[in-house]
Amino acid sequence: MTFERELVSPDADGEERQIEAALRPKRLAEFIGQARVREQLSLVLESALRRQRPPDHVLMNGSPGLGKTTLAMIIAAELSAPLRITSGPALERAGDLAAILSTLGEGEVLFIDEIHRMARPAEEMLYMAMEDFRVDIVVGKGPGATAIPLDIAPFTLVGATTRAGLLPAPLRDRFGFTAHMDFYETGELEQVLRRSAALLAVELPDDAANEIARRSRGTPRIANRLLRRVRDYADVRAGGVVDRAVAARALELYEVDGEGLDRLDRAVLGALLRKFGGGPVGLSTLAVSVGEEPETVEVVAEPFLVRQGLIARTPRGRVATAAAWTHLGMTPPPDAFGAGPST
Numbered sequence: 001m002t003f004e005r006e007l008v009s010p011d012a013d014g015e016e017r018q019i020e021a022a023l024r025p026k027r028l029a030e031f032i033g034q035a036r037v038r039e040q041l042s043l044v045l046e047s048a049l050r051r052q053r054p055p056d057h058v059l060m061n062g063s064p065g066l067g068k069t070t071l072a073m074i075i076a077a078e079l080s081a082p083l084r085i086t087s088g089p090a091l092e093r094a095g096d097l098a099a100i101l102s103t104l105g106e107g108e109v110l111f112i113d114e115i116h117r118m119a120r121p122a123e124e125m126l127y128m129a130m131e132d133f134r135v136d137i138v139v140g141k142g143p144g145a146t147a148i149p150l151d152i153a154p155f156t157l158v159g160a161t162t163r164a165g166l167l168p169a170p171l172r173d174r175f176g177f178t179a180h181m182d183f184y185e186t187g188e189l190e191q192v193l194r195r196s197a198a199l200l201a202v203e204l205p206d207d208a209a210n211e212i213a214r215r216s217r218g219t220p221r222i223a224n225r226l227l228r229r230v231r232d233y234a235d236v237r238a239g240g241v242v243d244r245a246v247a248a249r250a251l252e253l254y255e256v257d258g259e260g261l262d263r264l265d266r267a268v269l270g271a272l273l274r275k276f277g278g279g280p281v282g283l284s285t286l287a288v289s290v291g292e293e294p295e296t297v298e299v300v301a302e303p304f305l306v307r308q309g310l311i312a313r314t315p316r317g318r319v320a321t322a323a324a325w326t327h328l329g330m331t332p333p334p335d336a337f338g339a340g341p342s343t
């Protein structure tokens with residue numbers, strides 16, 4: 001058995017990316033939440049504009065769907081600079097990167113998504129490009145190979161990563177500014193939802209926005225997706241009217257519960273409690289017991305369950321917290337993790 005991940009997966013597919021493009025804020029002032037990042041970034045951009053120099057390179061670190069691509073587009077828009085977009089996996093060889101760098105215009109913004117997945121030779125070329133605005137183009141092979149230096153126009157690199165820890169230090173150090181993107185508060189997601197609802201011409205009362213926001217895993221992408229499902233449900237079953245009860249019914253139909261847990265999350269928790277007495281249990285054993293790949297459980301379900309305080313990672317394996325027992329309507333044993341006085 002595999003689980004339908006689409007609804008609460010933080011990743012977007014091709015079609016969704018098109019819908020997202022229409023919902024993206026275009027300027028920093030329209031960008032909701034991430035107050036600290038917004039303020040830091042506005043200083044970096046404003047001072048660059050005053051000095052009439054491209055700003056320092058910017059690294060954005062955070063989970064999928066929190067607005068990294070949106071911010072990269074905003075940076076280019078605020079600088080009135082063209083934006084070039086690529087991604088780490090597309091840069092397999094140094095030549096792939098050289099082809100882009102050598103055609104950048106002065107002040108252009110280059111956005112590399114998933115920068116931690118770039119191939120090594122491209123990464124090394126990037127070090128020099130970021131620091132000296134120069135690349136070495138290697139011509140020929142073996143002992144006869146020569147490096148021809150090539151100047152490139154001063155540009156601003158915006159890198160995005162979900163795993164900053166995987167970036168080699170020399171690359172990380174060449175960014176002048178790192179924006180740490182946090183999960184959004186419910187109130188911020190309500191604002192995202194109100195803005196998107198207006199763009200989609202959906203009337204969204206505040207209590208319905210709250211109902212959707214609470215179930216959105218702190219992630220604007222998921223909030224926007226749940227909003228579209230609620231709209232569909234309201235159109236077909238509720239005469240086009242969205243209210244709190246309609247939102248709750250729609251999301252129950254899609255098996256997203258009051259805290260944003262979906263079927264896989266609940267299956268993982270259920271197995272941990274019912275089959276393993278709350279753990280500790282190893283990741284692979286847990287994954288097998290719900291019929292999923294260990295990676296899916298580790299990357300998709302676990303970070304959210306840990307963040308919600310429902311499971312904890314310990315050196316001996318995954319354990320359920322007292323809150324997990326309560327969430328599934330069961331009584332936590334007295335020695336449950338996180339129950340009673342700490343040991």
Ligand SMILES: Nc1ncnc2c1ncn2[C@@H]1O[C@H](COP(=O)(O)OP(=O)(O)OP(=O)(O)O)[C@@H](O)[C@H]1O
Nearest residue numbers: 020023024031032064065066067068069070220221
């Ligand atoms: N702060 C925000 N305010 C309003 N909408 C936002 C905000 N952040 C993200 N969104 C919306 O969420 C969607 C996903 O954002 P975006 O594509 O920028 O995320 P991402 O972090 O780049 O994800 P990925 O790493 O998967 O590409 C977009 O439709 C965007 O409009």
